[in-house]
Amino acid sequence: MEKTALITGASKRIGKALTQFLAENGWSVIIHYNTSEKPAKDLESELKRKFPNQNFFPVQTDLSNLDEVVKLISKVVSDIGKFQLLVNNASVFDPGYIYETSEKLFESQFNVNLRAPFFLIRDFAKYCKAGNIINFVDTRVTMNKSNFAAYSLSKKSLMDLTKMAALEFAPNIRINAIAPGVTLPPPDEDENYLHKLAEKIPMKKPGGVEPIIKSVDYLLKNDHLTGQLLFADGGENLGLNV
Numbered sequence: 001m002e003k004t005a006l007i008t009g010a011s012k013r014i015g016k017a018l019t020q021f022l023a024e025n026g027w028s029v030i031i032h033y034n035t036s037e038k039p040a041k042d043l044e045s046e047l048k049r050k051f052p053n054q055n056f057f058p059v060q061t062d063l064s065n066l067d068e069v070v071k072l073i074s075k076v077v078s079d080i081g082k083f084q085l086l087v088n089n090a091s092v093f094d095p096g097y098i099y100e101t102s103e104k105l106f107e108s109q110f111n112v113n114l115r116a117p118f119f120l121i122r123d124f125a126k127y128c129k130a131g132n133i134i135n136f137v138d139t140r141v142t143m144n145k146s147n148f149a150a151y152s153l154s155k156k157s158l159m160d161l162t163k164m165a166a167l168e169f170a171p172n173i174r175i176n177a178i179a180p181g182v183t184l185p186p187p188d189e190d191e192n193y194l195h196k197l198a199e200k201i202p203m204k205k206p207g208g209v210e211p212i213i214k215s216v217d218y219l220l221k222n223d224h225l226t227g228q229l230l231f232a233d234g235g236e237n238l239g240l241n242v
Contacts, residue, residue: 004055004083006030006076008063008120009090011040013184014136017209018087018216023047025217028055030076030083032090034062055080063090063116064108073123084131085220086124088117088158091136091151098149106150113154114161121165121175130172134219135162139181139233159229166227174226176219181233182206202235 005022009015010031016039019029029047033040040058047056057080061072076083092112096105121133138155140148159177166175182198183206194206211232219225231237 002028002055003085004028004030004080005085005087006032006059006073006083007087007089008032008116009034011036011043011058014180014209014212015087015089016043017213018089019043019047021213021216022085023051023054023056026054027085029057030080031056031058032072033058033060034090064092064111066111066115066119069116069119070123073120073127077127082128084128086120086128086131086133087216088120088133088135090116091155093148093151095148096150097146101150109150109154110157113151114157117158118161121161121169125165125169125173131174132220133165133173133175134216135159135175135177137162137177137179137229139179139231139236141179141229142237162229163227170226174219174223176225176227177229178212178215178219179229179231179233179237180207180212181231181236183208183212183232198234200240201233202238202241205234207232207234 005027007015007019007029010019011033019031022029031040031044044056044058061068063069092108094105117135124133135158137159140152141156141159162175162177182194182201198204198206215230215232
């Protein structure tokens with residue numbers, strides 16, 4: 001039976017690495033993107049060359065637009081049929097202490113990081129009926145540091161949603177979460193920036209995407225796990241060595 005996954009934010013960074021990993025393991029992938037049309041199409045072409053017996057479908061959706069979000073899964077199922085895995089990877093990550101958080105900043109973080117996954121989870125249950133969902137949260141869910149207040153709260157809420165949905169949709173749908181830490185540098189920074197951050201975490205090194213990929217593989221293979229959170233963060237959730 002063909003296995004198909006929908007990955008949000010699939011054309012770049014962690015999403016791209018996950019898309020490539022799943023393709024290498026026999027999955028067809030729906031490559032979601034918002035503004036990154038060329039990277040998505042380039043990735044589609046690359047994967048079709050490497051894996052001609054699998055299918056790859058770029059799909060554009062603005063996850064900050066609720067009207068577009070609630071049409072995404074129904075359209076995918078109508079076009080290609082039910083799929084077996086939803087990965088809520090896409091997110092926005094913008095700074096702001098509580099005191100300086102504008103209404104616009106708050107809405108932008110919650111719309112993409114919580115509201116979109118909420119309705120995608122709902123619609124996966126409604127249209128696909130069975131399978132796996134993996135939500136990407138953040139090691140910040142264990143902390144109360146407020147320099148990314150709205151972002152951090154959106155990810156804390158997504159973790160609670162993971163547990164709530166796992167209880168509601170078991171046993172047909174397993175829903176788990178992964179919390180990355182120091183993984184990839186921001187687009188405007190280099191590896192030195194990442195290694196400086198990693199000096200403070202227990203493992204003293206950036207993880208890169210490999211721990212995340214291994215975590216996804218583990219969650220897919222262990223069919224008795226649901227409502228769980230895997231920290232792929234080098235121990236950062238334990239506290240910083242400062």
